[in-house]
Amino acid sequence: MYLGYITFEEAKQALKGEERTYERDVVVETISRVMIPFIQLFALYVIIHGAGGPGGGFQGGVIFASSFVLFIIAFGISKAGKRISEANLTRLTSLGVYIFAGVGLLCLIFTIGAVQYLNYGFVPLTSHFAENRALCMDLVEIGIGITVMAAVTSIFFDLAWGRSEKEE
Amino acid sequence: MLSIEQFPLLIVVISLLSAFTILILGWLNEKSSCYISIATILIQFIMSIFVLNHVLTVGTIRYWLGGWMPPWGIEYVIDAMSAYMLVTLLFLGLLCVVYSKRNIEHELPRKLVSFYTAYQLLIAGLCGVVVTGDVFNMFVFIEIMSISSYALIASRGKIALKASFTYLIMGSIGACFFLLGIGFLYSVTGSLNMHDLAILLPPLYGNKVVQAAFVFFIVGLAIKMALFPLHTWLPDAHAFAPAEISAMLSGIIVAVSTYAFIRVAFSVFTTKFIIMYLPIFDILCWVSVIAMLYGSVLAITQTNLKRMLAYSSVANMGYIMLGVGLSTSTTLGLTPALMHILNHAVMKGCLFMVAGAFIYKADLWDIEDFRGLGRKMPYTTFAFILAALAMVGMPPSVGFVTKLYLIIACMEANQFIFVVAIFISTLLIVYYFWRVIEYMYIKVGDKDDKEVEVDEVPLSMLIPILILGVLCFVIGIIWLIDLPLPLMDAVNSLFGLGRVI
Amino acid sequence: MIDLILAKYNYWAFIILMLIGFYAMTAKDNLIKKVIGLSIFQTAIFLFYISLGDVTGGTEPIVSDEIISKGYIYVNPLPHVLILTAIVVAVATLAVALALVIRIYEEYGTIEEEEILEIERGRETSCQ
Numbered sequence: 051m052y053l054g055y056i057t058f059e060e061a062k063q064a065l066k067g068e069e070r071t072y073e074r075d076v077v078v079e080t081i082s083r084v085m086i087p088f089i090q091l092f093a094l095y096v097i098i099h100g101a102g103g104p105g106g107g108f109q110g111g112v113i114f115a116s117s118f119v120l121f122i123i124a125f126g127i128s129k130a131g132k133r134i135s136e137a138n139l140t141r142l143t144s145l146g147v148y149i150f151a152g153v154g155l156l157c158l159i160f161t162i163g164a165v166q167y168l169n170y171g172f173v174p175l176t177s178h179f180a181e182n183r184a185l186c187m188d189l190v191e192i193g194i195g196i197t198v199m200a201a202v203t204s205i206f207f208d209l210a211w212g213r214s215e216k217e218e
Numbered sequence: 219m220l221s222i223e224q225f226p227l228l229i230v231v232i233s234l235l236s237a238f239t240i241l242i243l244g245w246l247n248e249k250s251s252c253y254i255s256i257a258t259i260l261i262q263f264i265m266s267i268f269v270l271n272h273v274l275t276v277g278t279i280r281y282w283l284g285g286w287m288p289p290w291g292i293e294y295v296i297d298a299m300s301a302y303m304l305v306t307l308l309f310l311g312l313l314c315v316v317y318s319k320r321n322i323e324h325e326l327p328r329k330l331v332s333f334y335t336a337y338q339l340l341i342a343g344l345c346g347v348v349v350t351g352d353v354f355n356m357f358v359f360i361e362i363m364s365i366s367s368y369a370l371i372a373s374r375g376k377i378a379l380k381a382s383f384t385y386l387i388m389g390s391i392g393a394c395f396f397l398l399g400i401g402f403l404y405s406v407t408g409s410l411n412m413h414d415l416a417i418l419l420p421p422l423y424g425n426k427v428v429q430a431a432f433v434f435f436i437v438g439l440a441i442k443m444a445l446f447p448l449h450t451w452l453p454d455a456h457a458f459a460p461a462e463i464s465a466m467l468s469g470i471i472v473a474v475s476t477y478a479f480i481r482v483a484f485s486v487f488t489t490k491f492i493i494m495y496l497p498i499f500d501i502l503c504w505v506s507v508i509a510m511l512y513g514s515v516l517a518i519t520q521t522n523l524k525r526m527l528a529y530s531s532v533a534n535m536g537y538i539m540l541g542v543g544l545s546t547s548t549t550l551g552l553t554p555a556l557m558h559i560l561n562h563a564v565m566k567g568c569l570f571m572v573a574g575a576f577i578y579k580a581d582l583w584d585i586e587d588f589r590g591l592g593r594k595m596p597y598t599t600f601a602f603i604l605a606a607l608a609m610v611g612m613p614p615s616v617g618f619v620t621k622l623y624l625i626i627a628c629m630e631a632n633q634f635i636f637v638v639a640i641f642i643s644t645l646l647i648v649y650y651f652w653r654v655i656e657y658m659y660i661k662v663g664d665k666d667d668k669e670v671e672v673d674e675v676p677l678s679m680l681i682p683i684l685i686l687g688v689l690c691f692v693i694g695i696i697w698l699i700d701l702p703l704p705l706m707d708a709v710n711s712l713f714g715l716g717r718v719i
Numbered sequence: 720m721i722d723l724i725l726a727k728y729n730y731w732a733f734i735i736l737m738l739i740g741f742y743a744m745t746a747k748d749n750l751i752k753k754v755i756g757l758s759i760f761q762t763a764i765f766l767f768y769i770s771l772g773d774v775t776g777g778t779e780p781i782v783s784d785e786i787i788s789k790g791y792i793y794v795n796p797l798p799h800v801l802i803l804t805a806i807v808v809a810v811a812t813l814a815v816a817l818a819l820v821i822r823i824y825e826e827y828g829t830i831e832e833e834e835i836l837e838i839e840r841g842r843e844t845s846c847q
Contacts, residue, residue, distance in 0.1 A: 137245055140241055140242065140245065141242060143238065143241065144238040144239070144241050144242045147234065147235070147238045148235070148238065151231055151234060151235055154231070155231070158224065167224070167227050167231070167283055167284070168283055168284035168285075169284050169285035
């Protein structure tokens with residue numbers, strides 16, 4: 051694959067269900083090996099610092115997923131399929147949603163139904179009302195980040211395989 | 219322990235969580251996804267009945283999400299209309315998922331997990347639209363419902379893909395217009411809460427921005443609910459979707475868009491705005507009358523049973539919109555429109571499920587292939603006759619009650635030409651349903667026609683069909699003895715319509 | 720007249736973009752061009768929202784020394800949050816649309832709408 055550009059012939063070949071033949075390029079592979087961990091670190095930074103600057107769960111999740119897309123472009127999709135399996139992505143999607151919805155339900159459980167759903171102040175992590183709110187907000191952002199990362203990577207996998215997969 | 223005030227929110231959250239539970243557990247065991255879905259919707263339905271009871275006895279539920287007060291936070295408001303819609307949609311959703319157990323195993327053998335995940339997300343989106351009291355939150359839930367329905371319609375493959383793509387393009391335009399209307403309203407008032415907007419807007423009624431926002435809302439929601447000129451996505455999408463998704467689309471999804479229309483037009487912009495500044499309800503009545511006649515005429519020319527039923531849905535949307543258009547000028551208020559939402563869901567659900575049963579057994583799409591089915595599938599065709607009689611309007615079925623209330627409303631508003639239009643459309647309905655019944659029971663084929671060997675459909679598909687068929691008449695009797703009258707009075711008094719005038 | 724055009728240039732940009740997207744969605748036959756038109760249409764609406772929230776001379780809405788010295792004038796953060804949600808919705812719609820286009824291409828071999836309709840008319844039973 052020439053630096054991410056695929057010819058029309060290769061696209062038609064892929065859609066017929068055959069494997070795309072990849073030419074390995076040393077420059078792309080080396081740069082990706084260096085860049086991918088830094089992209090993921092930056093994604094984690096954006097997720098956590100969403101409350102005090104531009105960022106948040108969704109943006110950080112998409113940046114994290116873009117590191118996986120770089121991996122797929124540089125190393126080929128069959129190798130990426132062995133690293134990041136479809137089943138793991140599905141489990142991560144569900145895990146993120148459970149974290150988000152579960153933190154909201156925790157507030158209901160700890161006060162036995164007296165307060166509202168996402169009222170984070172009542173979750174007894176620390177002693178201050180406002181600190182509880184801030185901590186739970188960060189927890190929820192992490193959950194959203196996990197879900198978005200898994201979902202966007204899964205979408206890219208489905209679009210790039212080129213064979214008949216199930217609709218999601 | 220948990221007060222009933224928490225229930226509406228729990229209905230949405232349970233649906234969301236179960237969608238992702240199906241995603242995980244379905245990888246282990248495919249068959250369990252259907253049972254999880256049935257169990258979840260059953261729990262939601264029971265909770266919604268408690269909510270309806272609470273709203274009728276105690277009053278409107280106001281729920282502040284996250285503890286933040288209304289102008290800053292999102293608020294969930296359950297009044298009588300929301301509770302009524304919640305019970306209706308969960309009831310039909312339950313019957314559709316019970317029906318889908320055998321149907322989806324037959325039609326989409328390897329896609330069970332994806333189907334039920336998308337179905338649970340659809341239910342979550344539908345419940346969210348009727349429960350919320352914040353305009354932007356309603357936009358998000360409308361989009362959740364629409365995206366799930368795009369995926370569900372396209373799950374059959376082949377021509378359903380193109381139909382779903384057309385629906386996607388048109389539905390996204392509608393949602394974007396809705397978003398634009400929200401933007402206009404936010405720019406002049408600075409609030410997104412429906413109750414707050416109803417207080418902040420009256421001094422600004424003469425402002426052109428507010429009037430433009432109203433027009434954008436109306437057109438955007440008209441695309442979503444397939445009102446006459448903007449209905450072109452509907453026949454293909456309903457005809458080629460799986461049978462229970464057609465029933466959900468036709469009975470619930472367009473009806474929830476109608477609910478959103480009523481909510482925006484009556485709760486945010488009150489009736490004072492519509493009567494004094496932008497009197498669109500006359501145009502709405504005329505457009506819905508044209509929709510009634512157009513849908514019925516085009517249904518006569520169809521040979522495909524599901525396409526015929528889809529055009530009949532266009533006509534029934536005309537009935538609902540006629541009820542909405544006349545609501546400010548009669549003493550019945552919104553009663554005919556809301557009543558027809560439930561009635562149409564029951565009738566059309568039964569009809570689409572019967573069509574699905576024919577396709578499940580012998581892949582019969584065209585009406586001319588139905589020869590002799592009356593003898594081979596007696597219970598299914600009997601349910602078809604019940605639902606067809608209800609659509610025509612034989613007393614005491616639900617169709618008769620709707621037409622009775624609509625004619626009373628037209629006469630009180632002194633629009634006798636609408637009464638004539640209702641009669642003409644009823645005659646057309648008789649014509650196209652009689653054609654199907656004639657092929658099923660009376661016509662005997664020639665010897666060299668394809669002889670289909672069928673027997674009755676399995677029990678898990680037959681029970682929802684028969685329940686809906688019988689309910690067509692039982693619910694009609696319930697409407698006629700005025701049992702739901704307190705509910706309708708509560709809805710009318712919310713918006714200042716009806717006997718309060 | 721000059722005031723109508725020059726002072727409100729952000730609204731003119733949004734209207735022109737919206738109409739370009741709308742034209743691409745309705746008048747083009749290629750399915751990918753329709754999806755691109757949808758994307759342009761939604762982007763125009765996001766631009767409109769963000770330009771609503773601008774306050775003249777305002778700075779970013781985070782409590783810091785800069786904002787205290789300027790006297791607490793900050794841009795309205797609410798439209799930005801609304802647009803984040805709307806962008807997520809737009810991305811989901813785009814994903815479903817692209818998946819549908821790929822499946823249509825596998826099924827019919829073409830993504831021109833005219834050719835798809837011809838193939839459908841040519842098929843024996845079109846209700847498969």
